[in-house]
Amino acid sequence: MAVAETTRRQRLSEFWSDFAQSRVAVVALAVILVLLFLAFACEWVAPQDPYDLRNLDWLDAFLPPGTVGSGGYVHVLGTDNVGRDMLSAVLYGLRTSFIIGLSAGALALTAGIAVGLTAAYFGGRLEAVLMRVVDLQLSMPAILMALVLVALLGSGVGQIVLALVVAQYAYFARTTHGAATVERRKDYIEAARSTPLPTYRVLFRHLLPNVMPPLIVVATVQVAAAIALEATLSFLGVGLPLTEPSLGSLISNGFRYIHTDRTWLSLYPGFALMITVVAINLVGDQVRTVLDPRQGL
Protein backbone atom coordinates (compact mmCIF):
# COMPACT_ATOMS: atom_id res chain seq x y z
CA MET A 1 0.00 0.00 0.00
CA ALA A 2 2.78 2.38 0.98
CA VAL A 3 4.60 1.54 -2.23
CA ALA A 4 1.47 2.14 -4.28
CA GLU A 5 0.99 5.44 -2.49
CA THR A 6 4.48 6.71 -3.32
CA THR A 7 4.31 5.70 -6.97
CA ARG A 8 0.99 7.40 -7.29
CA ARG A 9 2.38 10.56 -5.76
CA GLN A 10 5.43 10.31 -7.96
CA ARG A 11 3.31 9.95 -11.04
CA LEU A 12 1.20 12.93 -10.06
CA SER A 13 4.24 15.14 -9.55
CA GLU A 14 5.65 13.93 -12.87
CA PHE A 15 2.37 14.76 -14.52
CA TRP A 16 2.38 18.19 -12.96
CA SER A 17 5.91 19.03 -14.08
CA ASP A 18 5.00 17.99 -17.62
CA PHE A 19 1.78 19.96 -17.45
CA ALA A 20 3.56 23.08 -16.16
CA GLN A 21 5.75 23.10 -19.28
CA SER A 22 3.05 25.23 -20.83
CA ARG A 23 2.69 28.50 -19.00
CA VAL A 24 -0.55 29.27 -20.83
CA ALA A 25 -2.09 26.07 -19.47
CA VAL A 26 -1.02 26.89 -15.90
CA VAL A 27 -2.58 30.35 -16.16
CA ALA A 28 -5.73 28.81 -17.66
CA LEU A 29 -5.91 26.35 -14.76
CA ALA A 30 -5.55 29.19 -12.25
CA VAL A 31 -8.32 31.10 -14.04
CA ILE A 32 -10.60 28.06 -13.84
CA LEU A 33 -9.93 27.64 -10.12
CA VAL A 34 -10.69 31.32 -9.43
CA LEU A 35 -13.88 31.17 -11.51
CA LEU A 36 -14.97 27.96 -9.75
CA PHE A 37 -14.38 29.58 -6.37
CA LEU A 38 -16.27 32.76 -7.31
CA ALA A 39 -19.14 30.81 -8.83
CA PHE A 40 -19.66 28.48 -5.90
CA ALA A 41 -19.13 31.23 -3.32
CA CYS A 42 -21.48 33.55 -5.20
CA GLU A 43 -23.93 33.71 -2.30
CA TRP A 44 -21.22 35.40 -0.23
CA VAL A 45 -19.26 37.20 -2.95
CA ALA A 46 -22.07 38.69 -5.02
CA PRO A 47 -23.53 41.98 -3.78
CA GLN A 48 -27.09 40.82 -4.46
CA ASP A 49 -29.18 37.67 -4.86
CA PRO A 50 -30.43 38.08 -8.45
CA TYR A 51 -33.07 35.37 -7.92
CA ASP A 52 -34.76 37.34 -5.15
CA LEU A 53 -37.27 39.66 -6.80
CA ARG A 54 -37.55 41.78 -3.62
CA ASN A 55 -34.02 43.03 -4.26
CA LEU A 56 -34.89 44.39 -7.67
CA ASP A 57 -35.94 47.98 -8.17
CA TRP A 58 -37.14 49.36 -11.50
CA LEU A 59 -35.40 52.61 -10.70
CA ASP A 60 -32.09 50.76 -10.92
CA ALA A 61 -32.68 49.56 -14.48
CA PHE A 62 -29.94 50.12 -17.09
CA LEU A 63 -27.41 51.68 -14.74
CA PRO A 64 -24.07 51.76 -16.58
CA PRO A 65 -21.09 50.00 -14.98
CA GLY A 66 -19.68 51.84 -11.99
CA THR A 67 -22.90 53.58 -10.90
CA VAL A 68 -24.16 53.53 -7.32
CA GLY A 69 -27.72 52.18 -7.24
CA SER A 70 -30.51 52.39 -4.69
CA GLY A 71 -28.86 49.58 -2.73
CA GLY A 72 -26.09 52.01 -1.85
CA TYR A 73 -23.26 50.00 -3.47
CA VAL A 74 -21.43 50.33 -6.75
CA HIS A 75 -22.76 48.19 -9.63
CA VAL A 76 -19.34 47.29 -11.00
CA LEU A 77 -20.77 45.75 -14.16
CA GLY A 78 -23.92 47.87 -14.28
CA THR A 79 -27.52 46.64 -14.06
CA ASP A 80 -29.92 45.05 -16.54
CA ASN A 81 -33.40 45.95 -17.74
CA VAL A 82 -35.08 45.02 -14.44
CA GLY A 83 -32.43 46.56 -12.21
CA ARG A 84 -30.54 43.32 -11.54
CA ASP A 85 -26.90 43.78 -10.58
CA MET A 86 -24.94 42.34 -13.53
CA LEU A 87 -21.95 41.19 -11.44
CA SER A 88 -24.27 39.13 -9.22
CA ALA A 89 -26.18 37.83 -12.23
CA VAL A 90 -22.92 36.78 -13.93
CA LEU A 91 -21.63 35.01 -10.81
CA TYR A 92 -24.90 33.14 -10.21
CA GLY A 93 -25.09 32.40 -13.94
CA LEU A 94 -21.55 31.04 -13.85
CA ARG A 95 -22.57 28.73 -11.01
CA THR A 96 -25.52 27.44 -13.02
CA SER A 97 -23.26 26.91 -16.03
CA PHE A 98 -20.65 25.04 -13.96
CA ILE A 99 -23.27 22.86 -12.26
CA ILE A 100 -24.81 21.94 -15.61
CA GLY A 101 -21.46 21.43 -17.34
CA LEU A 102 -19.92 19.34 -14.55
CA SER A 103 -22.95 17.15 -13.90
CA ALA A 104 -23.58 16.60 -17.62
CA GLY A 105 -19.89 15.75 -18.06
CA ALA A 106 -19.85 13.32 -15.12
CA LEU A 107 -23.06 11.56 -16.15
CA ALA A 108 -22.03 11.36 -19.81
CA LEU A 109 -18.68 9.92 -18.70
CA THR A 110 -20.42 7.25 -16.63
CA ALA A 111 -22.89 6.37 -19.35
CA GLY A 112 -20.18 6.37 -22.01
CA ILE A 113 -17.90 4.11 -19.95
CA ALA A 114 -20.78 1.71 -19.35
CA VAL A 115 -21.63 1.46 -23.06
CA GLY A 116 -18.03 1.41 -24.27
CA LEU A 117 -16.83 -1.20 -21.77
CA THR A 118 -19.86 -3.42 -22.34
CA ALA A 119 -19.32 -3.31 -26.09
CA ALA A 120 -15.57 -3.95 -25.92
CA TYR A 121 -15.72 -6.67 -23.27
CA PHE A 122 -18.62 -8.76 -24.51
CA GLY A 123 -18.14 -8.15 -28.22
CA GLY A 124 -20.25 -9.92 -30.83
CA ARG A 125 -23.63 -8.69 -31.92
CA LEU A 126 -24.08 -6.51 -28.82
CA GLU A 127 -20.88 -4.66 -29.67
CA ALA A 128 -21.96 -4.20 -33.29
CA VAL A 129 -25.34 -2.74 -32.37
CA LEU A 130 -24.08 -0.48 -29.56
CA MET A 131 -21.21 0.98 -31.56
CA ARG A 132 -23.38 1.47 -34.64
CA VAL A 133 -25.75 3.62 -32.58
CA VAL A 134 -22.80 5.50 -31.10
CA ASP A 135 -21.31 6.14 -34.54
CA LEU A 136 -24.58 7.42 -35.90
CA GLN A 137 -24.93 9.78 -32.96
CA LEU A 138 -21.38 10.99 -33.43
CA SER A 139 -22.07 11.85 -37.04
CA MET A 140 -24.86 14.18 -35.92
CA PRO A 141 -23.78 17.50 -34.45
CA ALA A 142 -24.26 17.62 -30.67
CA ILE A 143 -26.06 20.96 -30.93
CA LEU A 144 -28.75 19.39 -33.08
CA MET A 145 -29.20 16.40 -30.77
CA ALA A 146 -29.41 18.67 -27.75
CA LEU A 147 -31.81 21.06 -29.48
CA VAL A 148 -34.18 18.25 -30.42
CA LEU A 149 -34.04 16.71 -26.95
CA VAL A 150 -34.68 19.97 -25.15
CA ALA A 151 -37.55 20.66 -27.53
CA LEU A 152 -38.95 17.25 -26.57
CA LEU A 153 -38.20 17.32 -22.85
CA GLY A 154 -39.01 20.94 -22.08
CA SER A 155 -36.76 23.46 -20.37
CA GLY A 156 -35.27 23.25 -16.90
CA VAL A 157 -31.91 22.30 -15.38
CA GLY A 158 -32.71 18.58 -15.16
CA GLN A 159 -33.97 18.36 -18.73
CA ILE A 160 -30.97 20.27 -20.09
CA VAL A 161 -28.52 18.00 -18.25
CA LEU A 162 -30.34 14.93 -19.59
CA ALA A 163 -30.28 16.34 -23.14
CA LEU A 164 -26.55 17.09 -22.87
CA VAL A 165 -25.81 13.61 -21.52
CA VAL A 166 -27.68 11.94 -24.38
CA ALA A 167 -25.93 14.21 -26.87
CA GLN A 168 -22.44 13.71 -25.42
CA TYR A 169 -22.15 10.20 -23.99
CA ALA A 170 -21.24 8.91 -27.46
CA TYR A 171 -17.83 10.64 -27.37
CA PHE A 172 -16.97 8.81 -24.15
CA ALA A 173 -18.38 5.54 -25.42
CA ARG A 174 -16.26 5.72 -28.59
CA THR A 175 -13.08 6.57 -26.67
CA THR A 176 -13.68 3.89 -24.03
CA HIS A 177 -14.45 1.30 -26.67
CA GLY A 178 -11.35 2.16 -28.67
CA ALA A 179 -9.00 2.05 -25.71
CA ALA A 180 -10.66 -1.01 -24.14
CA THR A 181 -10.48 -3.12 -27.31
CA VAL A 182 -6.73 -2.53 -27.38
CA GLU A 183 -6.29 -3.28 -23.65
CA ARG A 184 -8.52 -6.36 -23.72
CA ARG A 185 -6.13 -8.23 -25.96
CA LYS A 186 -3.25 -7.70 -23.56
CA ASP A 187 -1.98 -10.47 -21.30
CA TYR A 188 -2.92 -8.94 -17.96
CA ILE A 189 -6.61 -8.99 -18.89
CA GLU A 190 -6.30 -12.57 -20.12
CA ALA A 191 -4.66 -13.39 -16.80
CA ALA A 192 -7.38 -11.66 -14.80
CA ARG A 193 -10.09 -13.40 -16.78
CA SER A 194 -8.58 -16.82 -16.16
CA THR A 195 -8.89 -16.29 -12.38
CA PRO A 196 -12.29 -16.78 -10.74
CA LEU A 197 -12.67 -13.00 -10.34
CA PRO A 198 -16.17 -11.74 -11.11
CA THR A 199 -16.57 -9.93 -14.44
CA TYR A 200 -17.34 -6.54 -12.91
CA ARG A 201 -14.08 -6.72 -10.94
CA VAL A 202 -12.03 -7.38 -14.06
CA LEU A 203 -13.85 -4.56 -15.80
CA PHE A 204 -13.58 -1.93 -13.12
CA ARG A 205 -10.36 -2.79 -11.30
CA HIS A 206 -8.24 -4.02 -14.19
CA LEU A 207 -9.57 -2.65 -17.45
CA LEU A 208 -11.03 0.71 -16.49
CA PRO A 209 -7.92 2.28 -14.86
CA ASN A 210 -5.98 1.63 -18.04
CA VAL A 211 -8.48 3.31 -20.33
CA MET A 212 -8.80 6.38 -18.09
CA PRO A 213 -6.09 8.68 -19.57
CA PRO A 214 -7.78 9.35 -22.93
CA LEU A 215 -11.12 9.65 -21.10
CA ILE A 216 -9.76 12.43 -18.90
CA VAL A 217 -8.89 14.43 -21.99
CA VAL A 218 -12.32 13.87 -23.53
CA ALA A 219 -13.96 14.78 -20.21
CA THR A 220 -12.26 18.19 -19.97
CA VAL A 221 -13.22 19.09 -23.51
CA GLN A 222 -16.76 17.81 -23.04
CA VAL A 223 -17.36 19.82 -19.86
CA ALA A 224 -16.45 22.95 -21.82
CA ALA A 225 -18.65 21.78 -24.69
CA ALA A 226 -21.55 21.17 -22.29
CA ILE A 227 -21.24 24.69 -20.87
CA ALA A 228 -21.13 26.15 -24.38
CA LEU A 229 -24.08 24.01 -25.50
CA GLU A 230 -26.23 25.00 -22.55
CA ALA A 231 -25.45 28.66 -23.23
CA THR A 232 -26.36 28.19 -26.89
CA LEU A 233 -29.67 26.50 -26.03
CA SER A 234 -30.57 29.22 -23.56
CA PHE A 235 -29.60 31.83 -26.13
CA LEU A 236 -31.89 30.21 -28.69
CA GLY A 237 -34.70 30.41 -26.16
CA VAL A 238 -35.12 26.69 -25.50
CA GLY A 239 -32.83 26.48 -22.46
CA LEU A 240 -33.19 28.10 -19.09
CA PRO A 241 -35.59 31.00 -18.54
CA LEU A 242 -34.26 34.33 -17.28
CA THR A 243 -35.80 33.69 -13.87
CA GLU A 244 -33.11 31.03 -13.51
CA PRO A 245 -30.26 32.90 -15.13
CA SER A 246 -27.47 30.95 -16.75
CA LEU A 247 -24.82 32.78 -18.75
CA GLY A 248 -26.65 31.91 -21.95
CA SER A 249 -29.99 33.38 -20.89
CA LEU A 250 -28.21 36.52 -19.63
CA ILE A 251 -26.52 36.97 -23.02
CA SER A 252 -29.81 36.28 -24.75
CA ASN A 253 -31.45 39.00 -22.68
CA GLY A 254 -28.62 41.42 -23.45
CA PHE A 255 -28.87 40.60 -27.16
CA ARG A 256 -32.09 42.62 -27.30
CA TYR A 257 -30.13 45.75 -26.44
CA ILE A 258 -27.24 45.11 -28.81
CA HIS A 259 -28.20 48.03 -31.07
CA THR A 260 -28.24 50.49 -28.17
CA ASP A 261 -25.22 51.61 -26.18
CA ARG A 262 -26.27 49.30 -23.32
CA THR A 263 -23.80 46.65 -24.45
CA TRP A 264 -22.77 45.75 -20.88
CA LEU A 265 -25.92 43.62 -20.63
CA SER A 266 -24.48 41.09 -23.06
CA LEU A 267 -20.74 41.80 -23.04
CA TYR A 268 -19.93 40.80 -19.45
CA PRO A 269 -21.82 37.49 -19.32
CA GLY A 270 -20.42 36.78 -22.78
CA PHE A 271 -16.83 37.35 -21.71
CA ALA A 272 -17.40 35.25 -18.58
CA LEU A 273 -18.62 32.42 -20.80
CA MET A 274 -15.81 32.82 -23.32
CA ILE A 275 -13.06 32.91 -20.67
CA THR A 276 -14.48 29.84 -18.92
CA VAL A 277 -14.80 27.75 -22.07
CA VAL A 278 -11.44 28.75 -23.54
CA ALA A 279 -9.61 28.20 -20.23
CA ILE A 280 -11.03 24.68 -19.89
CA ASN A 281 -10.09 23.89 -23.50
CA LEU A 282 -6.54 25.18 -23.02
CA VAL A 283 -6.12 22.94 -19.96
CA GLY A 284 -7.60 20.01 -21.88
CA ASP A 285 -5.21 20.62 -24.77
CA GLN A 286 -2.19 20.52 -22.49
CA VAL A 287 -3.46 17.40 -20.68
CA ARG A 288 -3.73 15.75 -24.08
CA THR A 289 -0.17 16.76 -24.93
CA VAL A 290 1.11 15.34 -21.63
CA LEU A 291 -0.84 12.08 -21.72
CA ASP A 292 -0.31 11.41 -25.40
CA PRO A 293 2.94 12.97 -26.57
CA ARG A 294 2.40 11.84 -30.16
CA GLN A 295 -0.71 13.95 -30.60
CA GLY A 296 0.92 16.97 -29.08
CA LEU A 297 3.43 17.24 -31.88
Add this chain to the structure above:
Amino acid sequence: MIAFILQRLMQSVLVVFAMSVIVFVGVYAIGNPIDVLIDPGATQSIRDALIERYGLDQPLWRQYFTFVTNVAQGDLGRSMVYNVPVTSLIFSRLPATLELVFVAMFLATALGVPLGIWAGYKPDSFSSKAIMALSILGFSVPTFWIGMLLIMGFAVNLGWLPSGGRGLVAEFLGFRTSLTSAEGWSHVLLPAINLSLFKMGLMIRLTRAGMVEAMRADYVKFARAQGLSEREVVFGHVLRNISIPIVTVFGLELGSTLAFAVVTESVFNWPGVGKLIIDSILQLDRPVMVSYLVMVVILFVLINLVVDIVYARLDPRVRLKGEE
Protein backbone atom coordinates in the same frame (compact mmCIF):
# COMPACT_ATOMS: atom_id res chain seq x y z
CA MET B 1 -19.05 -5.57 -52.16
CA ILE B 2 -22.71 -5.78 -53.17
CA ALA B 3 -23.50 -7.78 -50.04
CA PHE B 4 -21.77 -5.12 -47.99
CA ILE B 5 -23.73 -2.30 -49.63
CA LEU B 6 -27.02 -4.16 -49.22
CA GLN B 7 -26.29 -4.82 -45.57
CA ARG B 8 -25.47 -1.17 -44.92
CA LEU B 9 -28.54 -0.10 -46.87
CA MET B 10 -30.77 -2.30 -44.71
CA GLN B 11 -29.19 -0.84 -41.58
CA SER B 12 -29.82 2.67 -42.87
CA VAL B 13 -33.47 1.96 -43.58
CA LEU B 14 -33.87 0.50 -40.08
CA VAL B 15 -32.23 3.55 -38.54
CA VAL B 16 -34.43 5.97 -40.48
CA PHE B 17 -37.52 4.02 -39.43
CA ALA B 18 -36.50 3.90 -35.75
CA MET B 19 -35.59 7.58 -35.70
CA SER B 20 -38.84 8.62 -37.36
CA VAL B 21 -40.82 6.76 -34.70
CA ILE B 22 -38.77 8.25 -31.86
CA VAL B 23 -38.97 11.76 -33.29
CA PHE B 24 -42.68 11.47 -34.05
CA VAL B 25 -43.68 10.10 -30.66
CA GLY B 26 -41.39 12.55 -28.87
CA VAL B 27 -42.62 15.56 -30.73
CA TYR B 28 -46.27 14.59 -30.54
CA ALA B 29 -46.07 13.86 -26.84
CA ILE B 30 -45.04 17.37 -25.79
CA GLY B 31 -47.54 20.01 -24.86
CA ASN B 32 -50.84 20.50 -26.55
CA PRO B 33 -50.53 22.51 -29.76
CA ILE B 34 -54.24 23.18 -29.69
CA ASP B 35 -53.74 25.51 -26.74
CA VAL B 36 -50.98 27.30 -28.59
CA LEU B 37 -52.69 27.57 -31.94
CA ILE B 38 -56.25 28.30 -31.01
CA ASP B 39 -57.43 31.46 -29.40
CA PRO B 40 -58.61 30.54 -25.86
CA GLY B 41 -61.78 32.54 -26.54
CA ALA B 42 -62.69 30.35 -29.53
CA THR B 43 -65.91 28.41 -29.31
CA GLN B 44 -65.91 24.69 -28.70
CA SER B 45 -67.14 23.97 -32.23
CA ILE B 46 -64.22 25.90 -33.79
CA ARG B 47 -61.83 23.98 -31.52
CA ASP B 48 -63.35 20.66 -32.50
CA ALA B 49 -63.20 21.56 -36.18
CA LEU B 50 -59.50 22.44 -35.98
CA ILE B 51 -58.64 19.36 -33.90
CA GLU B 52 -60.33 17.19 -36.49
CA ARG B 53 -58.68 19.00 -39.38
CA TYR B 54 -55.19 18.39 -37.98
CA GLY B 55 -56.12 14.84 -36.94
CA LEU B 56 -55.12 15.55 -33.35
CA ASP B 57 -58.05 13.49 -32.00
CA GLN B 58 -56.69 10.28 -33.56
CA PRO B 59 -54.62 7.82 -31.52
CA LEU B 60 -50.84 8.29 -31.86
CA TRP B 61 -50.17 5.19 -33.95
CA ARG B 62 -52.84 6.33 -36.41
CA GLN B 63 -51.36 9.81 -36.63
CA TYR B 64 -47.97 8.19 -37.27
CA PHE B 65 -49.42 5.90 -39.94
CA THR B 66 -51.03 8.86 -41.70
CA PHE B 67 -47.73 10.72 -41.41
CA VAL B 68 -45.67 7.90 -42.97
CA THR B 69 -48.16 7.35 -45.79
CA ASN B 70 -48.07 11.05 -46.55
CA VAL B 71 -44.27 11.23 -46.39
CA ALA B 72 -44.03 8.34 -48.83
CA GLN B 73 -46.10 10.42 -51.22
CA GLY B 74 -43.88 13.44 -50.67
CA ASP B 75 -46.45 15.21 -48.52
CA LEU B 76 -44.98 16.29 -45.19
CA GLY B 77 -48.12 17.94 -43.91
CA ARG B 78 -49.08 21.57 -43.46
CA SER B 79 -47.46 24.04 -41.12
CA MET B 80 -49.89 24.90 -38.34
CA VAL B 81 -48.53 28.42 -38.05
CA TYR B 82 -48.02 29.46 -41.68
CA ASN B 83 -50.79 27.23 -43.04
CA VAL B 84 -48.76 26.21 -46.11
CA PRO B 85 -47.39 22.77 -47.06
CA VAL B 86 -44.23 21.99 -45.05
CA THR B 87 -42.32 20.86 -48.13
CA SER B 88 -42.75 24.16 -49.91
CA LEU B 89 -41.97 26.01 -46.67
CA ILE B 90 -38.68 24.16 -46.18
CA PHE B 91 -37.70 24.38 -49.84
CA SER B 92 -38.44 28.09 -49.91
CA ARG B 93 -35.98 28.54 -47.03
CA LEU B 94 -33.35 26.10 -48.27
CA PRO B 95 -31.56 28.35 -50.83
CA ALA B 96 -30.76 30.93 -48.15
CA THR B 97 -29.21 28.27 -45.89
CA LEU B 98 -27.29 26.58 -48.71
CA GLU B 99 -25.89 29.91 -49.82
CA LEU B 100 -24.69 30.65 -46.31
CA VAL B 101 -23.23 27.16 -45.85
CA PHE B 102 -21.31 27.25 -49.14
CA VAL B 103 -19.79 30.66 -48.53
CA ALA B 104 -18.84 29.56 -45.01
CA MET B 105 -17.29 26.28 -46.15
CA PHE B 106 -15.40 28.11 -48.88
CA LEU B 107 -13.98 30.59 -46.36
CA ALA B 108 -13.10 27.79 -43.93
CA THR B 109 -11.20 25.84 -46.58
CA ALA B 110 -9.63 28.75 -48.44
CA LEU B 111 -8.20 30.16 -45.20
CA GLY B 112 -7.96 27.08 -43.00
CA VAL B 113 -5.92 24.84 -45.31
CA PRO B 114 -3.11 27.36 -46.07
CA LEU B 115 -2.93 28.33 -42.39
CA GLY B 116 -2.77 24.65 -41.45
CA ILE B 117 -0.03 24.01 -44.02
CA TRP B 118 2.04 26.83 -42.60
CA ALA B 119 1.43 25.74 -38.99
CA GLY B 120 2.48 22.21 -39.88
CA TYR B 121 5.46 23.29 -41.96
CA LYS B 122 6.96 25.45 -39.22
CA PRO B 123 5.34 24.02 -36.06
CA ASP B 124 7.65 25.84 -33.64
CA SER B 125 7.46 29.34 -35.06
CA PHE B 126 5.55 32.07 -33.26
CA SER B 127 3.14 32.56 -36.15
CA SER B 128 2.24 28.85 -36.09
CA LYS B 129 1.52 29.01 -32.39
CA ALA B 130 -0.68 32.05 -32.99
CA ILE B 131 -2.55 30.13 -35.70
CA MET B 132 -3.09 27.21 -33.33
CA ALA B 133 -4.35 29.56 -30.62
CA LEU B 134 -6.77 30.97 -33.18
CA SER B 135 -7.99 27.48 -34.01
CA ILE B 136 -8.62 26.75 -30.32
CA LEU B 137 -10.68 29.94 -30.14
CA GLY B 138 -12.67 28.97 -33.23
CA PHE B 139 -13.20 25.53 -31.77
CA SER B 140 -14.26 26.40 -28.29
CA VAL B 141 -15.93 29.82 -28.20
CA PRO B 142 -19.69 29.41 -28.73
CA THR B 143 -20.78 30.42 -32.23
CA PHE B 144 -23.59 32.67 -31.08
CA TRP B 145 -21.24 34.72 -28.93
CA ILE B 146 -18.76 35.27 -31.75
CA GLY B 147 -21.72 36.26 -33.93
CA MET B 148 -22.79 38.86 -31.40
CA LEU B 149 -19.25 40.23 -31.18
CA LEU B 150 -19.15 40.49 -34.98
CA ILE B 151 -22.44 42.39 -34.96
CA MET B 152 -21.29 44.71 -32.18
CA GLY B 153 -17.97 45.35 -33.90
CA PHE B 154 -18.73 45.54 -37.60
CA ALA B 155 -22.40 46.49 -37.66
CA VAL B 156 -23.10 48.61 -34.59
CA ASN B 157 -19.75 50.27 -33.85
CA LEU B 158 -18.10 50.55 -37.26
CA GLY B 159 -21.32 50.49 -39.28
CA TRP B 160 -19.53 48.76 -42.18
CA LEU B 161 -21.92 45.85 -42.65
CA PRO B 162 -25.60 45.22 -41.94
CA SER B 163 -26.37 43.33 -38.72
CA GLY B 164 -28.91 40.90 -40.10
CA GLY B 165 -31.37 39.85 -42.73
CA ARG B 166 -30.62 38.65 -46.23
CA GLY B 167 -30.73 41.83 -48.29
CA LEU B 168 -31.22 42.00 -52.01
CA VAL B 169 -32.04 38.65 -53.63
CA ALA B 170 -31.93 38.09 -57.37
CA GLU B 171 -32.65 35.20 -59.68
CA PHE B 172 -29.49 33.49 -60.95
CA LEU B 173 -29.46 30.20 -62.89
CA GLY B 174 -32.83 29.37 -61.39
CA PHE B 175 -31.70 29.99 -57.81
CA ARG B 176 -32.70 32.95 -55.78
CA THR B 177 -29.40 34.14 -54.40
CA SER B 178 -27.94 37.26 -52.87
CA LEU B 179 -24.43 36.51 -54.14
CA THR B 180 -24.90 38.43 -57.37
CA SER B 181 -24.97 41.90 -55.85
CA ALA B 182 -22.59 43.80 -53.58
CA GLU B 183 -25.45 44.56 -51.25
CA GLY B 184 -26.25 40.85 -51.03
CA TRP B 185 -22.62 40.02 -50.25
CA SER B 186 -22.54 42.61 -47.49
CA HIS B 187 -25.37 40.69 -45.83
CA VAL B 188 -23.78 37.27 -46.33
CA LEU B 189 -20.30 38.16 -45.13
CA LEU B 190 -20.75 38.43 -41.36
CA PRO B 191 -22.95 35.33 -40.91
CA ALA B 192 -20.69 33.35 -43.24
CA ILE B 193 -17.58 34.32 -41.27
CA ASN B 194 -19.41 33.42 -38.08
CA LEU B 195 -20.40 30.02 -39.41
CA SER B 196 -16.96 29.33 -40.89
CA LEU B 197 -14.84 29.88 -37.76
CA PHE B 198 -15.56 26.48 -36.19
CA LYS B 199 -14.87 24.65 -39.47
CA MET B 200 -11.79 26.77 -40.04
CA GLY B 201 -10.42 25.64 -36.67
CA LEU B 202 -11.10 22.06 -37.73
CA MET B 203 -9.44 22.53 -41.14
CA ILE B 204 -6.36 24.13 -39.56
CA ARG B 205 -5.94 21.27 -37.07
CA LEU B 206 -6.53 18.57 -39.65
CA THR B 207 -4.16 20.04 -42.24
CA ARG B 208 -1.50 20.72 -39.65
CA ALA B 209 -1.66 17.19 -38.24
CA GLY B 210 -1.34 15.72 -41.74
CA MET B 211 1.48 18.13 -42.57
CA VAL B 212 3.52 17.35 -39.44
CA GLU B 213 3.28 13.64 -40.08
CA ALA B 214 4.00 13.92 -43.80
CA MET B 215 7.05 16.14 -43.35
CA ARG B 216 8.76 13.31 -41.44
CA ALA B 217 8.01 10.73 -44.11
CA ASP B 218 10.72 9.23 -46.27
CA TYR B 219 9.32 10.53 -49.54
CA VAL B 220 9.89 14.09 -48.32
CA LYS B 221 13.53 13.28 -47.58
CA PHE B 222 13.96 11.78 -51.02
CA ALA B 223 12.20 14.67 -52.70
CA ARG B 224 14.55 17.05 -50.94
CA ALA B 225 17.56 14.89 -51.79
CA GLN B 226 16.44 15.11 -55.38
CA GLY B 227 17.07 18.82 -55.13
CA LEU B 228 13.44 19.95 -55.34
CA SER B 229 12.67 23.33 -53.87
CA GLU B 230 10.71 23.44 -50.60
CA ARG B 231 7.81 24.83 -52.56
CA GLU B 232 7.77 21.84 -54.89
CA VAL B 233 8.11 19.45 -51.97
CA VAL B 234 5.16 20.94 -50.09
CA PHE B 235 2.79 21.60 -52.96
CA GLY B 236 3.82 18.81 -55.32
CA HIS B 237 4.25 15.95 -52.88
CA VAL B 238 2.99 16.63 -49.37
CA LEU B 239 -0.23 18.41 -50.22
CA ARG B 240 -1.22 15.68 -52.63
CA ASN B 241 -0.82 13.09 -49.89
CA ILE B 242 -2.73 14.93 -47.19
CA SER B 243 -5.58 16.08 -49.39
CA ILE B 244 -7.65 12.86 -49.11
CA PRO B 245 -8.59 13.24 -45.43
CA ILE B 246 -9.19 16.96 -45.99
CA VAL B 247 -11.63 16.28 -48.82
CA THR B 248 -13.37 13.58 -46.76
CA VAL B 249 -13.83 15.85 -43.79
CA PHE B 250 -14.99 18.65 -46.06
CA GLY B 251 -17.79 16.40 -47.32
CA LEU B 252 -18.73 15.18 -43.87
CA GLU B 253 -18.74 18.67 -42.45
CA LEU B 254 -21.12 20.01 -45.09
CA GLY B 255 -23.92 18.19 -43.28
CA SER B 256 -22.99 19.41 -39.84
CA THR B 257 -22.56 22.97 -41.10
CA LEU B 258 -26.18 22.83 -42.23
CA ALA B 259 -27.08 21.97 -38.65
CA PHE B 260 -24.82 24.62 -37.16
CA ALA B 261 -26.53 27.18 -39.34
CA VAL B 262 -29.39 27.02 -36.82
CA VAL B 263 -27.38 29.15 -34.40
CA THR B 264 -25.90 31.58 -36.91
CA GLU B 265 -29.23 32.13 -38.62
CA SER B 266 -30.87 32.99 -35.29
CA VAL B 267 -28.18 35.51 -34.41
CA PHE B 268 -28.19 37.20 -37.81
CA ASN B 269 -31.92 36.82 -38.42
CA TRP B 270 -31.07 34.95 -41.62
CA PRO B 271 -34.27 33.64 -43.24
CA GLY B 272 -33.06 30.05 -43.73
CA VAL B 273 -34.10 26.59 -42.62
CA GLY B 274 -32.29 26.92 -39.28
CA LYS B 275 -34.30 29.96 -38.28
CA LEU B 276 -37.42 28.12 -39.39
CA ILE B 277 -36.74 25.12 -37.15
CA ILE B 278 -36.03 27.31 -34.09
CA ASP B 279 -39.23 29.25 -34.69
CA SER B 280 -41.20 26.03 -35.15
CA ILE B 281 -39.80 24.64 -31.90
CA LEU B 282 -40.72 27.80 -30.02
CA GLN B 283 -44.21 27.88 -31.58
CA LEU B 284 -44.77 24.11 -31.26
CA ASP B 285 -45.34 23.88 -35.02
CA ARG B 286 -45.17 20.08 -34.99
CA PRO B 287 -45.39 19.19 -38.70
CA VAL B 288 -42.43 21.47 -39.45
CA MET B 289 -40.38 20.07 -36.56
CA VAL B 290 -41.05 16.45 -37.46
CA SER B 291 -40.39 16.93 -41.18
CA TYR B 292 -37.18 18.86 -40.61
CA LEU B 293 -35.90 16.25 -38.18
CA VAL B 294 -36.77 13.35 -40.45
CA MET B 295 -35.04 15.12 -43.34
CA VAL B 296 -31.94 15.74 -41.22
CA VAL B 297 -31.86 12.10 -40.12
CA ILE B 298 -32.13 10.92 -43.72
CA LEU B 299 -29.38 13.35 -44.73
CA PHE B 300 -26.99 12.11 -42.06
CA VAL B 301 -27.79 8.46 -42.66
CA LEU B 302 -27.11 9.02 -46.38
CA ILE B 303 -23.81 10.75 -45.65
CA ASN B 304 -22.80 7.87 -43.37
CA LEU B 305 -23.77 5.34 -45.99
CA VAL B 306 -21.75 7.06 -48.70
CA VAL B 307 -18.72 7.38 -46.42
CA ASP B 308 -18.96 3.70 -45.45
CA ILE B 309 -19.14 2.60 -49.06
CA VAL B 310 -16.30 4.88 -50.15
CA TYR B 311 -14.10 3.61 -47.32
CA ALA B 312 -14.98 0.02 -48.09
CA ARG B 313 -13.95 0.67 -51.68
CA LEU B 314 -10.64 2.19 -50.57
CA ASP B 315 -9.85 -0.22 -47.74
CA PRO B 316 -10.64 -3.93 -48.25
CA ARG B 317 -10.25 -4.59 -44.52
CA VAL B 318 -13.46 -2.64 -43.77
CA ARG B 319 -15.29 -4.64 -46.40
CA LEU B 320 -14.12 -8.00 -45.12
CA LYS B 321 -15.05 -7.15 -41.54
CA GLY B 322 -18.56 -6.25 -42.68
CA GLU B 323 -19.00 -9.54 -44.54
CA GLU B 324 -17.93 -11.74 -41.65
